Amino acid sequence: MSHALVFLHLLHNIYNSWSFTSALALLCSFFFSGPFVSSSVSILNNYAGAQNSGFHVLSRMARKGLKLPPGPRPWPIVGNLPLFAGCSTHRRMMELNKKYGPLLYLRLGSRPTVVTNSPAIVREFLKHQDHVFCSRPPSSARDIMVYGGAGFALSEYGPHWRHLRKICIQELLAPSRLQRFHKDRHEEAQILVAQVLEIASKQAGQEVELRELLTTFTMNIATRMMMSKKYFSASAADVQGSVQEAAAFKEYLHVAFKLLGVFNVGDYIPFLKPFDLQGYERQMRKAMRKARTFLDVIMREHYEAALKARSCRTTSSGGGSSAAAVDADILQSAHDFVDVLLALPGENGAERLSNDTIQALILELMAVATETSSVPMEWTLAEMVRNPQMQKKIQEEISKVCGKDENGIESVVQESHLNELTYLKAVFKETLRFHPGGAFIVPHMSREPTKVGGYDIPKNTTVLINALDMGRNPESFDKPEEFLPERWLDTGNVDPLRIDPEMRSVPFGGGRRVCPGASLGQCIVTLGLARLLQAFDWQLPAGKDDIDMEEEAFGLTMSLVTPLKARATPRLPPQFYNP
Numbered sequence: 001m002s003h004a005l006v007f008l009h010l011l012h013n014i015y016n017s018w019s020f021t022s023a024l025a026l027l028c029s030f031f032f033s034g035p036f037v038s039s040s041v042s043i044l045n046n047y048a049g050a051q052n053s054g055f056h057v058l059s060r061m062a063r064k065g066l067k068l069p070p071g072p073r074p075w076p077i078v079g080n081l082p083l084f085a086g087c088s089t090h091r092r093m094m095e096l097n098k099k100y101g102p103l104l105y106l107r108l109g110s111r112p113t114v115v116t117n118s119p120a121i122v123r124e125f126l127k128h129q130d131h132v133f134c135s136r137p138p139s140s141a142r143d144i145m146v147y148g149g150a151g152f153a154l155s156e157y158g159p160h161w162r163h164l165r166k167i168c169i170q171e172l173l174a175p176s177r178l179q180r181f182h183k184d185r186h187e188e189a190q191i192l193v194a195q196v197l198e199i200a201s202k203q204a205g206q207e208v209e210l211r212e213l214l215t216t217f218t219m220n221i222a223t224r225m226m227m228s229k230k231y232f233s234a235s236a237a238d239v240q241g242s243v244q245e246a247a248a249f250k251e252y253l254h255v256a257f258k259l260l261g262v263f264n265v266g267d268y269i270p271f272l273k274p275f276d277l278q279g280y281e282r283q284m285r286k287a288m289r290k291a292r293t294f295l296d297v298i299m300r301e302h303y304e305a306a307l308k309a310r311s312c313r314t315t316s317s318g319g320g321s322s323a324a325a326v327d328a329d330i331l332q333s334a335h336d337f338v339d340v341l342l343a344l345p346g347e348n349g350a351e352r353l354s355n356d357t358i359q360a361l362i363l364e365l366m367a368v369a370t371e372t373s374s375v376p377m378e379w380t381l382a383e384m385v386r387n388p389q390m391q392k393k394i395q396e397e398i399s400k401v402c403g404k405d406e407n408g409i410e411s412v413v414q415e416s417h418l419n420e421l422t423y424l425k426a427v428f429k430e431t432l433r434f435h436p437g438g439a440f441i442v443p444h445m446s447r448e449p450t451k452v453g454g455y456d457i458p459k460n461t462t463v464l465i466n467a468l469d470m471g472r473n474p475e476s477f478d479k480p481e482e483f484l485p486e487r488w489l490d491t492g493n494v495d496p497l498r499i500d501p502e503m504r505s506v507p508f509g510g511g512r513r514v515c516p517g518a519s520l521g522q523c524i525v526t527l528g529l530a531r532l533l534q535a536f537d538w539q540l541p542a543g544k545d546d547i548d549m550e551e552e553a554f555g556l557t558m559s560l561v562t563p564l565k566a567r568a569t570p571r572l573p574p575q576f577y578n579p
């Protein structure tokens with residue numbers, strides 16, 4: 001903080017320009033708080049007050065010749081950043097969209113940005129002009145935490161992205177590959193139910209805190225698929241791999257979830273980047289050092305196993321098999337995603353994918369796959385606790401679809417039942433509308449200048465699609481402020497994976513960047529929910545008359561501010577829980 005002030009005064013002396021220092025003062029008020037800073041800020045603002053009208057010269061010049069969408073006037077250097085001081089970004093953007101219309105233009109530091117909540121405009125971005133808006137904006141998080149975009153979820157559009165996305169869809173997330181991990185998902189769901197039972201059995205009315213359990217469930221599924229390891233467990237004996245490995249990886253993930261979505265001032269005002277005023281880049285580097293050490297171990301283990309497998313296969317074929325045939329064979333029998341990645345060819349004829357690319361893919365997939373699934377599970381359970389009749393409807397549906405075993409006990413829900421659980425799907429779809437995984441979908445960026453709704457959109461404009469606002473749009477939905485899964489039952493469009501042609505809600509994004517893990521995400525979420533709702537009745541904690549449903553946008557995701565606690569009562573005979 002003191003660095004920021006010294007820097008501010010230095011610049012003030014050098015430039016002696018009222019508007020410049022005022023803008024910086026506002027910038028500091030945005031990013032820092034405390035009495036010293038606020039008093040300095042107010043002094044500097046007073047200096048600058050008389051010059052306000054001059055501020056807009058630059059913005060007018062920037063707009064010259066272009067018909068930009070409406071939006072508040074930007075300040076020099078900081079642009080519209082000060083509008084977001086001390087408030088929730090997505091809520092402020094909602095207000096601005098209300099004031100300026102469905103296509104809002106902002107300048108965040110040096111970055112042109114458009115924000116929308118309108119299905120018609122989203123259709124332009126994700127459908128009609130998807131070829132223009134399919135890139136991603138640069139960020140220090142991408143540079144530091146995913147090896148400068150060596151993966152693909154955050155990388156810019158181009159041959160590298162295309163190559164990796166194709167690999168990901170064909171080799172990692174193909175239904176036949178995912179089917180191989182069916183047993184792992186089943187085991188983790190079993191463990192989830194057992195953990196809730198253990199807590200609930202301690203004493204009648206005991207509350208279960210769900211967030212940690214749900215995160216453990218999704219993370220273990222992801223690490224088992226990716227690297228055949230399980231790092232998260234209530235019992236240390238159940239963890240595979242060293243305790244240090246697990247600790248390093250957990251720390252990385254914790255920091256990554258937060259830092260991949262932070263508003264880092266250096267990304268918006270490039271000349272401030274070297275100062276790392278908020279300390280985010282330092283945190284990112286620290287987390288990355290640990291993640292690298294951890295990933296090097298994983299890679300070495302897998303690499304050695306791959307070499308062994310290769311030499312065994314070559315020897316057993318008497319040297320008769322070509323390298324390509326050996327690779328195809330290894331790919332076919334690969335245990336996990338890292339095995340697959342080590343057997344795949346790289347770009348432009350390279351024999352293998354680079355180490356950085358493989359590590360970036362692991363980190364990106366972990367980041368996009370885990371919280372995106374655990375967060376909607378927590379929201380759905382919160383809604384179920386508040387709506388016992390919906391809970392009952394799901395339980396009745398499960399009983400009907402699963403039937404009973406030879407002892408007359410209800411059969412445990414399996415993945416093969418999920419497709420028939422129509423009401424549960426409607427509930428999940430409603431969760432994605434009403435409580436989307438993130439307030440904004442992952443940002444897109446324009447690759448060339450274009451026009452949308454009659455306005456000019458410059459090249460390299462960041463596109464923010466406010467999923468929360470879209471889901472609550474009264475022009476798109478009747479009673480948008482109510483959680484009503486029934487709204488989907490009559491539409492013939494109950495499947496959350498089916499993209500709404502009108503794009504009234506886009507939980508998995510759209511166009512070339514549409515989420516490639518949507519069906520896996522839906523499988524994990526609905527399996528976990530079905531198991532928890534089949535096994536238990538969920539009620540409000542004793543003495544509470546409602547759940548606190550306030551949301552908090554944290555990094556890439558949007559969760560409940562107050563982690564969900566609820567009472568779980570086993571609802572089936574004891575034999576059900578001890579199969």
Ligand code: HEM
Binds near residue numbers: 369443511513521
């Ligand atoms: C319910 C769970 C999930 C939700 C709600 C969700 C949602 C999203 C959204 C909104 C995007 C941005 C799309 C866009 O930019 O237009 C996205 C991208 C992505 N998701 Fe998911 N996701 C989920 C689960 C998963 C899972 C399980 C995986 C993989 C294992 C995954 C992998 C990805 C990847 C790799 C991208 C980036 C695609 C690209 O840039 O080309 N997601 N997801």
